[in-house]
Amino acid sequence: MFLPLTEKELNRLEDMLIVYGNDYSVINLAELNGFFTALASSPNTVQPMEWLPAVAGGHVPKFKKPADEEAYTALMLRYASQVAEDLEDDVDGFEPLFEQGEGDQGTEVVMEEWCFGYMRGTQVAGWAALPTEQDALLKTISLHGLEDNVELLDQMSEQNIQQCVPQVIDAVRQLYRFYSRQR
Template sequence: MLPPLSEKELDRLEDLLITYGNDYSVLNLAELNGFFTALASSPTTVMPEQWLPAVAGGKVPKFKKPAHEEAYTALMLRYASQVAEELGDDVDHFEPLFEESEGEEGSVIIMEEWCFGYMRGTQVAGWAELPPEQDQLLKAISLHGLEDNFELLDQMSEADIQACVPQVTEAARRLYRYHRLQD
């Protein structure tokens, strides 16, 4: 069992995502956390050689230095393992890594990046069609994680969007249980 990433290692991983990222890649830890949550919740095991290129937007980046490649891969593998362990150890208390920003009303949770990462993870893992109950759970996440839904989100108030935070969290927990533990 690998130790969880330290704050410094998480910062390094995010720096590498940004440095080697492109328009199609995962660019921050929130999106990466969502991606790894979906992979850990998947009915099938997805190997790093399948998901590493997906994180990078299609193909593994050309690294400027061998040390960058080693750090990128090692930190990625450890973070994937860490997210899977968090879910497996205590799914009832799993908390997605949402971003926060300061709004006029105080702190606001931003789910978009995490949800986009989650949906990318379901695509990489090739999730099959879900039964109606689980499909509704996935829709709670995809509402915030697919460009097709931007118009719907634009019509929602900030309060309505914030009210979705516990729904998205619970959906992630229940989808993990469904695939991993078969509720």
Template sequence: MLPRLNDKELARLEDLLITYGNDFSVLNLAELNGFFTALASSPTTVTPEKWLPAVSGGKVPKFKRPAHEEAYTALMLRYCNDVAAELAEQLEHFEPLFEENEGEEGPAIILEEWCFGYMRGTQVAQWDALPPEQDALLKAISLHGLEDNFELLDSMSFDELQACVPLVIDAARGLYRYQKQQRH
């Protein structure tokens, strides 16, 4: 197995996401982490041939240089494997890669990008309806990962939004655990 991506490789991957991104693509590592978390938590295996175009907004980008395409694909595959391995090996310590921001009330965890990526992953993997307990877990993520909820999110206080962070982390772990049991 290849070593996990280091900080320099992660920065390169994020740079490639931005360089070759568009309005419909994954544009940062937080969203990509959520996407890969959903794929790793999926009841079925989703091949790179299916998920790679989804990351870039529907079709693989037209790369300026062959080296960019090689780096993009290799880093993407390795990062997908990294997220899956982290879930499989350290589920109870799994921490989604959330963005952080310095707001008026102090440091804030931003859930939206990661949750949007997660929801995109559930769509690409074509998740079936879940039992009520797991559906409630998915709702904790979809609250922050669907445009339909923007109005509700805008009405929430800083403290209410930050109180959602552990709920989203628990939901990600719980959905992975459930789907893993379904596969076996």
């Protein structure tokens, strides 16, 4: 069992995502949380040597010093374990790390980056075709997590997007349950 990351460690991890990231890498903790949620939900175990380069945009970052590489790797491993343990311990209470933003009606949930991370995780884990019910659940998430759907989202009102939040959370929980029965 890993100790959950402290707020200071989470901030350091997010800073490292920015410093060592590129146009193809995971950009923030919300996206990383989505990515690790998909990996933890996957029917396939994905080893860190497979997912670490995917987080960094397809390659292992060139670190400025060995201590940065050690910290980056240790924080990634602990955070991946933390997300997996959160799901395993209480899938019904699991809450994705969505961002918050200011909208016309005040503070609103921003799901896109988390959903993009989730969809990246399904690709890295090589999720196979799903049965109809589970495919519909994944489409609930992919609506907010694939470039192909950006125009569709632009046509939706903020209110409609906010109404999708509980549906996405439910889809995440159901997909985890579906695959956990198969492991």
